[in-house]
Ligand SMILES: Nc1nc2c(ncn2[C@@H]2O[C@H](COP(=O)(O)OP(=O)(O)O)[C@@H](O)[C@H]2O)c(=O)[nH]1
């Protein structure tokens with residue numbers, strides 16, 4: 757992978773962390789990265805300013821500013837639509853994944869080893885670490901996966917983490933639908949149902965600490981929203 761990677765960072769009020777993430781990615785993977793596309797989703801804080809100040813001296817950074825309404829799915833789809841056609845691979849990750857910068861190398865290494873069309877950074881395989889992750893969120897996540905495993909005969913352990921590396925074709929061809937957090941379940945499920953070879957590597961997921969902003973994930977609103985991906989995936993599979 758040589759300047760073939762497009763990294764999509766979705767950001768909604770992430771001024772505390774987005775700069776550290778961009779700097780860390782470039783410090784560690786500059787030669788792999790073609791571009792970092794930050795989708796600033798209607799932030800009301802200094803997110804755009806932090807990115808813009810780096811963009812002035814760093815041509816690999818792209819800033820795309822969305823208009824309301826905001827939403828994780830809308831932002832990820834906007835990111836996919838803005839990927840440079842010279843990129844062969846697309847990585848999506850949350851803007852607060854500063855502690856995961858080292859894990860990016862694992863996803864890239866797995867892709868480079870061959871045999872995968874996509875690689876999931878998985879929180880639920882041997883070698884993963886999960887910290888500051890509320891128990892109720894974990895239970896809901898595992899219940900959702902049990903339903904999906906049973907209905908679709910899928911083996912991958914973590915479909916819903918927004919930490920995935922794909923060949924660009926996948927991000928372009930899939931009929932992504934969700935406008936909200938549930939897009940993170942779609943990016944796990946739809947490529948597998950389409951027959952792409954999706955691998956998993958263990959990663960760490962560490963919840964936000966002081967100075968890293970607040971989680972915007974509202975368990976019942978967002979968690980229940982994942983359920984609507986199931987009928988969509990069923991209708992998709994039939995096609
Ligand atoms: N585009 C967009 N991104 C959002 C929104 N809400 C959260 N995010 C982003 O989604 C990612 C995960 O959000 P986070 O609050 O960390 O949720 P958690 O990791 O599940 O606790 C971060 O990159 C956020 O900036 C939103 O309304 N729009």
Ligand SMILES: [Mg+2]
Pocket residue numbers: 850852964971
């Ligand atoms: Mg988070």
